[in-house]
Amino acid sequence: MSAPRERATAVAIPLTVRGAPGGAPVELQRLTARGWVTIKTAVADAGGRVLIRYRPQRLTARHRLRVIAAGTASAPVAVRTRDVVLAAFGDVNLANGVAAVMATRGVLWPWRGVAPTLRSADIAFGNLECAVSCRAGIAS
Numbered sequence: 311m312s313a314p315r316e317r318a319t320a321v322a323i324p325l326t327v328r329g330a331p332g333g334a335p336v337e338l339q340r341l342t343a344r345g346w347v348t349i350k351t352a353v354a355d356a357g358g359r360v361l362i363r364y365r366p367q368r369l370t371a372r373h374r375l376r377v378i379a380a381g382t383a384s385a386p387v388a389v390r391t392r393d394v395v396l397a398a399f400g401d402v403n404l405a406n407g408v409a410a411v412m413a414t415r416g417v418l419w420p421w422r423g424v425a426p427t428l429r430s431a432d433i434a435f436g437n438l439e440c441a442v443s444c445r446a447g448i449a450s
Contacts, residue, residue: 311377311384318394322363323373325387330354330379338362341374341386354379366391397431399424405440 313325330336331354338350352360366373369391376386404412404420412419421428428434 311375311387313375313387313389315388316390316392319369319391320365321391322365323375323389323391325362325364325375325377327354327360327362327377327379327384328358330358330360330377332356332358334358334380336360336362337378338364339376339378339383341376346376394433395431397428397434398436399428399434400437401439402436403439404442 311325311327313323317323325338327336333356334354336352336354337348338352339346340349341347350362350364352362354360360377360379362377364373364375371391373389373391374386375389377384402420408420418425
């Protein structure tokens with residue numbers, strides 16, 4: 311069985327099973343405090359492959375999963391789930407005198423206060439409120 315090592319919270323975990331007997335029932339199991347519990351079933355295709363998509367109902371950081379096909383249990387896999395961090399900012403205006411300050415303090419000056427927050431996010435985007443151009447001069 312193969313599975314991703316990490317997945318975003320509330321996103322289905324795709325598990326691929328290979329080598330099961332064709333047409334055999336396959337059980338996906340999750341390890342709980344009470345032991346292994348069957349959470350989903352599927353049937354292997356003629357080539358012995360199964361794709362199971364498991365969407366955890368409980369928010370937990372780690373899922374220990376295995377499959378059972380033809381009475382044989384696979385080695386367990388651990389899938390970690392975590393929240394995806396999004397950083398969004400807006401109204402960035404590098405005109406109106408900011409260019410003069412950047413010429414003195416450096417081009418990274420506008421970002422120094424927010425760079426650690428933006429770098430720590432999984433996805434960061436911003437809304438630029440000015441034009442960026444290679445042409446010399448100020449647009450009228």
